[in-house]
Amino acid sequence: MPSFIPPEKDSNPFSRPQTPVEKHKVAFVGIGAMGYFMARNLASSQGIGNHPLLVWNRSPAKAEALLEELGSTKIRVAASLAEVATESDIIITNLANDAVVTSVYEEMISHLVNHASSKSKLFVETSTIYPALAGQLEEMLDPISYATLITAPVFGAPVAADKAQLVIVTSGDHRSKTEIAHLLVPAVGRKIVDLGGNLEKAPTxxxxxxxxxxxxxxxxxxxxxxxxxxxxxxxxxxxxxxxxxxxxxxxxxxxxxxxxxxxxxxxxxxxxxxxxxxxxxxxxxxxxxxxxxxxxxxxxxxxxxxxxxxxxxxxxxxxxxxxxxxxxxxxxxxxxxxxxxxxxxxxxxxxxxxxxxxx
Known part of the structure; x- marks a missing residue:
């Protein structure tokens, strides 16, 4: 586990809400070289409260390894992307390439279209993608009125992810970014750089x-x-x-x-x-x-x-x-x-x- 390193001054441009925020049910999709450490540090933080982090990976072995490391009070392995889409309020994705990102979102969106939720869904896309894909993902989410997307790609090698020293670049809906800012810093990264409302800016x-x-x-x-x-x-x-x-x-x-x-x-x-x-x-x-x-x-x-x-x-x-x-x-x-x-x-x-x- 990483040793705690205090976040630097002005590491988070979003003010912490003055009123207590309800703890969200959070899911993490993509337990790869970066995602493993990001998910582990998030699950170990206080930001998600008493809810275990729901994780999913195309190869179940990596998700199971994370469960073995942290235990069932911190990690729950999802059986499918449909389960992720249904049970989570915030869904963080960290995936290998644009084709995989598109496939994962299509599967989750298809399920949500047919199984409407009474709660809002916030998708946080942290993968390295071509900027135009962000706009395409937003269009794919259009039929789901209660779903919002923000882009939040990360800078740093796996060793930085291990130590929660990533730099996170965000763009998209301001209120949604405010919701996740204090969830991700300092649990996952050391700093957020915000680029405004255009979803394509952060991937660029x-x-x-x-x-x-x-x-x-x-x-x-x-x-x-x-x-x-x-x-x-x-x-x-x-x-x-x-x-x-x-x-x-x-x-x-x-x-x-x-x-x-x-x-x-x-x-x-x-x-x-x-x-x-x-x-x-x-x-x-x-x-x-x-x-x-x-x-x-x-x-x-x-x-x-x-x-x-x-x-x-x-x-x-x-x-x-x-x-x-x-x-x-x-x-x-x-x-x-x-x-x-x-x-x-x-x-x-x-x-x-x-x-x-x-x-």
């Missing part, structure tokens, strides 16, 4: 933020590869990164690349990275704002995935899911190095500095 900022992360990783991959080829060594370059950019997210990505930590089940999968790059490219085209670095990132991640698939077919031991930081495989191959095993690069000429880096 999420993609812009991910473009920065993806661009950084492409640049880092090339720099670490050059350090290997120049007989400096990736470890020395990593030391420099730690000196110049001592922030957890940057150091984490650089460390993964340097030490071949390419297990995508514990981080940001390369499939997710490819999906985000496709969304960003579509967004830049729609707004006439070129971003060539993302074209390169997209190509390099596809290359890394192809190399990974080739290893699988050749029965070379590898991870089931590849991490996004394996983008470095493309740079390594282009430089004549092994794609995934830096131990094969050779270290005989590598020189590590004996002093710290200073300006």
């Amino acid at each position: 900022l999420k993609l812009i933020g991910n473009s920065i992360i993806l661009g950084f990783n492409a640049s880092m991959a090339q720099s670490l590869t050059l350090a290997e080829k120049a007989s400096i060594g990736a470890e020395s370059a990593l030391d420099l990164v730690k000196e110049l950019f001592p922030t957890p997210i940057i150091m984490n990505y650089a460390d993964k690349m340097t030490h071949d930590k390419f297990d995508g089940s514990k981080g940001f999968s390369i499939d997710g990275g490819i999906k985000d790059a496709q969304h960003i490219r579509q967004l830049t085209s729609a707004h006439g704002s070129p971003m060539p670095i993302i074209d390169i990132v997209h190509q390099q991640m596809i290359t890394a995935k192809a190399l990974h698939n080739a290893n699988k077919q050749a029965n070379v031991p590898t991870h089931d899911v590849l991490d996004m930081t394996a983008i470095i495989a493309a740079s390594r191959i282009a430089a004549g190095l092994d794609a995934f095993d830096s131990k094969k690069h050779g270290t005989s000429q590598v020189v590590r500095p004996s002093t710290s880096f200073t300006e």
